[in-house]
Amino acid sequence: MRTRTTSRRAAGRHAAVAVALAGALTACGSGGDAEDGAAAAEGAFEGEDLDLVVPYEPGGGYDAYARALAPYLEECTGARVVVRNEPGAGGLVATNKTAAAPASENRLQIVNTVGLVSAQIAGAEGANFDLDDLNWIGRVSAPPNVVVVSPDSRFQTWQDIVDAEETVRFVAQGPGANDYIAPTILGEAYGFPYEIVTGFAGSTEARQAVVAGNADAHALPVDSQLGAIESGDVRPVVTVDDEPDPLLPDTPAISDTEAADADAQTIVDNLIAMGQTGRSLIASPQMEEDRVAALREGYQCAIGNQELVDELESQQRPLNPLSGEETAQLVREVLDSPEEFQQLVVDSY
Numbered sequence: 001m002r003t004r005t006t007s008r009r010a011a012g013r014h015a016a017v018a019v020a021l022a023g024a025l026t027a028c029g030s031g032g033d034a035e036d037g038a039a040a041a042e043g044a045f046e047g048e049d050l051d052l053v054v055p056y057e058p059g060g061g062y063d064a065y066a067r068a069l070a071p072y073l074e075e076c077t078g079a080r081v082v083v084r085n086e087p088g089a090g091g092l093v094a095t096n097k098t099a100a101a102p103a104s105e106n107r108l109q110i111v112n113t114v115g116l117v118s119a120q121i122a123g124a125e126g127a128n129f130d131l132d133d134l135n136w137i138g139r140v141s142a143p144p145n146v147v148v149v150s151p152d153s154r155f156q157t158w159q160d161i162v163d164a165e166e167t168v169r170f171v172a173q174g175p176g177a178n179d180y181i182a183p184t185i186l187g188e189a190y191g192f193p194y195e196i197v198t199g200f201a202g203s204t205e206a207r208q209a210v211v212a213g214n215a216d217a218h219a220l221p222v223d224s225q226l227g228a229i230e231s232g233d234v235r236p237v238v239t240v241d242d243e244p245d246p247l248l249p250d251t252p253a254i255s256d257t258e259a260a261d262a263d264a265q266t267i268v269d270n271l272i273a274m275g276q277t278g279r280s281l282i283a284s285p286q287m288e289e290d291r292v293a294a295l296r297e298g299y300q301c302a303i304g305n306q307e308l309v310d311e312l313e314s315q316q317r318p319l320n321p322l323s324g325e326e327t328a329q330l331v332r333e334v335l336d337s338p339e340e341f342q343q344l345v346v347d348s349y
Contacts, residue, residue: 043078043294044077044290044291044293044294045077045078045079045106045291045294045295045298046077046078046079047078047079047080048079048080048106049079049080049082049106050073050077050079050080050081050082050106050107050108051082051084051105051106051107051108052066052069052070052073052081052082052083052084052108052109052110053083053084053085053086053094053097053098053107053108053109053110054066054083054084054085054086054094054109054110055086055087055088055091055092055093055094055095055109055110055111055112056085056087056091057085057087058085061223061224061279061317062110062112062279063083063085064315064317065110065140065141065279065312065317066083066110067083068308068311068312068315068317069140069302069308070082070083072301072302072303072305072307072308073298073299073302075301075302075305076297076298076299076301076302077294077295077298079106089126090112090115090176090177091111091112091115091116092119092124092126092127092128094109095109095111095116095127095129095282096126096127096128096129098134098282098283098284099128099129099130099133099134099284099285100128100284101284101286101287102284102286103284103286103287103288105284106291107283107284108137108281108282108283108295109281109282109283110140110279110280110281111279111280111281111282112279113139113277113278113279113280113327113331114178114274114275114277114278115178116129116131117131117274117277117331117334117335118176118181118274118345118348118349119176120335121334121335121337121342121345121346122176122345122346122348122349123346124176124349131331131335132331132332132335133285134282134283134284134285135282135283135284135285135287135292135295135324136280136281136282136324136325136327136328136331137280137281137282137283137292137295137296137299137324137327138280138281138296138299138300138303138321138322138323138324138327139277139278139279139280139281139320139321139322139326139327139330140278140279140280140281140303140319140320140321141223141278141279141317141318141319141320141321142275142276142277142278142279142320143221143222143223143224143245143247143278143279143320144221144222144239144240144241144245144272144275144276145178145182145219145220145221145222145239145240145275146219146220146221146222146225146229146236146238146239146240146245146248146251147161147182147186147217147218147219147236147237147238147239147240148207148210148217148218148219148220148225148228148229148234148235148236148237149210149216149217149234149235149237150210150211150213150234150235151232151233151234151235152213153216153217153235154216155168155216155217155237156237157237157238157252158237158238158252158254158257159257160237161190161192161216161217161237162190162191162192162257163192164192164193165193166193167193167194167195168187168192168193168194168195168216168217169194169195169196169197169215169216169217170183170187170194170195170196170197170215170216170217170218170219171196171197171198171200171206171207171209171210171215171217171218172196172197172198172200172206172218173198173200173202173203173206174198174199175198175348175349176348176349178219178220178221179203179206179218179219179220180196180198180348181345181348182219182240182271183196183217183219184196184344184347184348185267185268185271185341185344185345185348186219186240186254186268186271188267188344189259189260189264189265189267189268189271190257190259190260190264190268191260191264197209197215203218203220203224206218207220207225207228207233207234210234211228211233211234217237218234219240222239222245222247222248223247223316223317226247226248226316229248236248236251237251238251238252238253238254238257239251239252239253239254240253240254240271240272240275241253241254241255241272241275241276242255242272243255246318247316247318254268254272255268255272263340266338266340266341267338267340267341267344270334270337270338270341271341273330273333273334273337274334274337276330277327277330277331277334278320280327281295281299283295292324296323296324299324300323303319303321
């Protein structure tokens with residue numbers, strides 16, 4: 001019988017999420033009245049334009065979160081929030097611009113924090129920023145990776161994959177991508193033979209190889225896999241988190257499957273922690289402290305609006321917020337992860 005292995009740090013983060021959201025709801029009210037919470041944030045940006053940058057093309061999950069947040073940020077900051085899409089280099093183009101933005105530029109950006117953390121650990125080309133220097137406004141969501149297989153796969157459970165004697169073929173968009181990093185780390189931590197097949201135009205094409213039976217498994221965030229899961233094209237076997245995801249409550253968490261030894265378990269725990277950095281909001285290191293504080297207060301006010309919470313839940317994009325300080329601390333912990341974990345991230349590029 002296997003016992004659940006939830007780390008104290010991970011349990012503390014879940015408590016922090018509950019506290020952050022409860023605090024926001026208390027400040028702003030749960031019925032859509034944001035006036036009290038907005039009071040502290042108004043002034044710094046009152047009547048000004050505030051760019052909310054999405055580092056990808058319109059239409060994806062990051063774009064959906066940004067456009068849902070924008071009107072509530074307007075209400076809570078007094079600014080005119082303009083959503084701008086600035087795609088390029090997997091989000092690095094926009095992030096480099098935000099990291100270098102002068103104090104006079106009203107620029108807020110949603111980011112793939114997991115991608116930025118892994119890029120900095122790996123010293124990826126084009127990652128011209130230091131995440132410790134950025135002003136973290138808060139985490140928006142943290143969908144964990146979910147490993148999916150075809151409905152008629154020989155692997156019925158994650159334990160079947162762990163126990164595999166023949167090579168497990170994962171699909172991925174390419175080195176450095178989320179769906180490449182996760183199987184690399186999982187394969188090494190659990191010690192099963194694996195191969196990563198690349199060369200796909202995107203995640204949809206990669207998943208189709210699993211659907212067609214040309215590969216075994218694919219790992220991507222839950223919200224990126226949910227449509228294919230609900231349509232029956234693929235079947236989830238595990239979420240890479242310390243507890244089941246609310247969108248997939250019947251899918252076990254990977255913490256239910258112990259790694260081979262303490263060192264391997266530490267690697268898995270750090271992969272979970274990296275996933276929990278999620279999707280966050282950042283501002284330039286040069287932004288003045290009072291304006292950073294106003295953005296943080298405005299964000300907390302916005303996420304406390306029940307109308308926003310309901311809107312995102314209806315899109316199956318739930319909020320999972322952390323404050324700016326908590327997000328910065330979580331990022332710092334992953335950047336300071338053990339050398340064995342960091343080397344696996346490097347090997348994924």
